[in-house]
Amino acid sequence: MDAYKPAGFWIRFLATVIDSVLIAVLAAIIAVISNDPTYFNNSGYGGENSVSENISGFVYSVVFIIIFTASRYMGSPGKLACRIQVMNTDMTKISMLKSIGRYFAYILSALPLLIGFMMAGWNEEKKALHDIICSTRVVYRKKGN
Template sequence: MNTHYHAGFWRRFGAAILDGLIIGIPLAIISLIIFGKGDTLFTNIVSFLYSLLIPIVWNGYTIGKKICGIKIKRLDGMPIGIGTMLLRQLVGGLIYGFTFGIALIVSAFMVGLREDKRAIHDFIAGTVVVHDGEE
């Protein structure tokens, strides 16, 4: 796989910000209406399900990734499935949480400095984030 097409830190960060705004704001409003507060278990569950399921049904994209022209791919070329995304989101997220965010900071440096632009959760799941059109 040509590393020229691997998405770097700023593009991935921008996609994450866009996803947070596009999904987070409506969820906070819905949560506020339903529960009387903007940050609830409901918003966390729906956000997690969004990041877990949308790339599966939308060929590696989330809304933010689509806008930024990047997508998640498996290294072996197979389609992204629930197992891949559970490893990427759940196991990766647990590692980031258990290390109190230190692994997240390490991942950010990995994406910024490594030639293949892969973070810890990419290694766990066997994925890479690439620019559109990279096959």
């Protein structure tokens, strides 16, 4: 089996930034289609999320993070754009149940101060806390995949 190169903190951070931009675009599209007045009147600083932001966050989380990660794509659109993928530690595709568990393990990675995410930059295997909890790896895609 050919070795996969682990994806470190910064490439994973870039994938998250791309996903965040896509969530914002999806929220704007939903707001325009639904004529969501709270989306257009919200300054975005300290206010509550609009219905469009909540819907887009939920849809993106379920479809593009959980389902895509367990599918043949093996990652969110941000991970696809960065040419990285999520795999089991034995380098096989993860299951839907593991993808859901990994998504909820993000909460533990976020507490406290996002240190669980930063762990991907500190350890040799480039694993974040949620990867350790769920026995997953984030690695660069092979050429042609």
